Amino acid sequence: xxxxxxxxxxxxxxxxxxxxxxxxxxxxxxxxxxxxxxxxxxxxxxxxxxxxxxxxxxxxxxxxxxxxxxxxxxxxxxxxxxxxxxx
Amino acid sequence: xxxxxxxxxxxxxxxxxxxxxxxxxxxxxxxxxxxxxxxxxxxxxxxxxxxxxxxxxxxxxxxxxxxxxxxxxxxxxxxxxxxxxxxxxxxxxxxxxxxxxxxxxxxxxxxxxxxxxxxxxxxxxxxxxxxxxxxxxxxxxxxxxxxxxxxxxxxxxxxxxxxxxxxxxxxxxxxxxxxxxxxxxxxxxxxxxxxxxxxxxxxxxxxxxxxxxxxxxxxxxxxxxxxxxxxxxxxxxxxxxxxxxxxxxxxxxxxxxxxxxxxxxxxxxxxxxxxxxxxxxxxxxxxxxxxxxxxxxxxxxxxxxxxxxxxxxxxxxxxxxxxx
Numbered sequence: 001x002x003x004x005x006x007x008x009x010x011x012x013x014x015x016x017x018x019x020x021x022x023x024x025x026x027x028x029x030x031x032x033x034x035x036x037x038x039x040x041x042x043x044x045x046x047x048x049x050x051x052x053x054x055x056x057x058x059x060x061x062x063x064x065x066x067x068x069x070x071x072x073x074x075x076x077x078x079x080x081x082x083x084x085x086x087x
Numbered sequence: 088x089x090x091x092x093x094x095x096x097x098x099x100x101x102x103x104x105x106x107x108x109x110x111x112x113x114x115x116x117x118x119x120x121x122x123x124x125x126x127x128x129x130x131x132x133x134x135x136x137x138x139x140x141x142x143x144x145x146x147x148x149x150x151x152x153x154x155x156x157x158x159x160x161x162x163x164x165x166x167x168x169x170x171x172x173x174x175x176x177x178x179x180x181x182x183x184x185x186x187x188x189x190x191x192x193x194x195x196x197x198x199x200x201x202x203x204x205x206x207x208x209x210x211x212x213x214x215x216x217x218x219x220x221x222x223x224x225x226x227x228x229x230x231x232x233x234x235x236x237x238x239x240x241x242x243x244x245x246x247x248x249x250x251x252x253x254x255x256x257x258x259x260x261x262x263x264x265x266x267x268x269x270x271x272x273x274x275x276x277x278x279x280x281x282x283x284x285x286x287x288x289x290x291x292x293x294x295x296x297x298x299x300x301x302x303x304x305x306x307x308x309x310x311x312x313x314x315x316x317x318x319x320x321x322x323x324x325x326x327x328x329x330x331x332x333x334x335x336x337x338x339x340x341x342x343x344x345x346x347x348x349x350x351x352x353x354x355x356x357x358x359x360x361x362x363x364x365x366x367x368x369x370x371x372x373x374x375x376x377x378x379x380x381x382x383x384x385x386x387x388x389x390x391x392x393x394x395x396x397x398x399x400x401x402x403x404x405x406x407x408x409x410x411x
Contacts, residue, residue, distance in 0.1 A: 010371060012378030017348045019381065021356075021374045023367055028356075030349040 211361035228320040234327030270379035355380035
């Protein structure tokens with residue numbers, strides 16, 4: 001499955017935090033560091049879940065299985081809140 | 088007599104709302120661009136407040152001794168009922184109804200409120216973000232007091248000016264924008280004149296402005312700032328709210344809390360007003376302005392009626408001194 005940023009998602013860097021708002025739902029959300037990194041990775045367009053996991057495993061000291069679980073959880077939440085869409 | 092304000096070249100009413108308005112006003116066919124103020128000495132609607140349409144539309148029609156005023160929901164307006172001296176604040180969310188139990192001369196106030204409500208939202212048409220907040224100047228920069236109508240922006244703003252030497256630039260509204268990546272806030276500017284002009288054109292009598300909440304001498308608004316606003320950094324935003332639970336212990340500033348970043352951004356966004364709250368562009372502009380406000384100190388004040396405005400302003404000043 002591949003993902004990209006939702007056109008309804010606005011983001012801003014505020015005091016080191018990444019704050020997102022969905023324009024339609026008006027939901028606000030604050031991303032943690034890993035979520036911020038995923039958001040950055042998606043700045044260039046579409047990425048698959050597998051590719052995201054591979055990049056993060058290369059950048060962070062984390063086991064692939066744990067990374068996979070964390071990424072899947074994030075993607076699910078980001079989809080539900082309308083910050084990402086399936087490509 | 089019917090006054091029809093045609094201020095906008097865009098639709099601010101939906102077709103559904105127009106049907107409702109037509110039913111309310113009986114004898115006219117309002118247009119999409121009209122804001123209607125019916126002013127009749129012989130109202131035909133039944134006694135008492137009347138809620139027309141579905142409740143969550145927030146459309147209220149109030150019969151008053153001197154007229155009927157229909158207001159629409161997305162923006163929120165102040166409605167004055169001269170007969171009983173009651174003022175209602177109509178918000179898009181009708182759960183937020185504040186009742187001001189104050190007596191006042193009605194005529195000009197109604198027009199002032201209507202015109203203020205409309206004109207203060209106009210900057211949203213050209214990309215700025217109007218804020219429902221009092222604006223004060225301190226030596227360090229601008230401080231905003233935000234909150235719904237009747238919460239005490241004017242009262243606290245006046246007291247901060249009198250007791251602590253802050254300069255009151257606008258007691259109700261200001262305009263925010265982002266220029267070169269920086270947040271800029273200026274007083275709404277010219278509202279006093281605009282309100283007076285509107286009242287004069289409609290040949291209404293009454294006080295020029297509705298006056299200061301505690302009836303004491305008003306501090307003059309800094310007129311020079313209205314003509315040529317200077318740039319100063321925005322240093323603090325205080326969100327005023329009412330605590331319905333009565334508290335007897337106010338020996339500390341416990342009713343004032345500093346907001347974390349995401350709550351500061353969220354709360355700041357609620358301060359913004361606009362003509363078309365559904366538009367993507369307005370929501371985008373509002374978000375980016377709110378994000379800028381998230382970078383400064385945001386405080387939430389939840390006070391109750393047992394606290395005097397003087398005490399609250401002293402606490403605001405103390406909190407402000409601590410962050411500077």
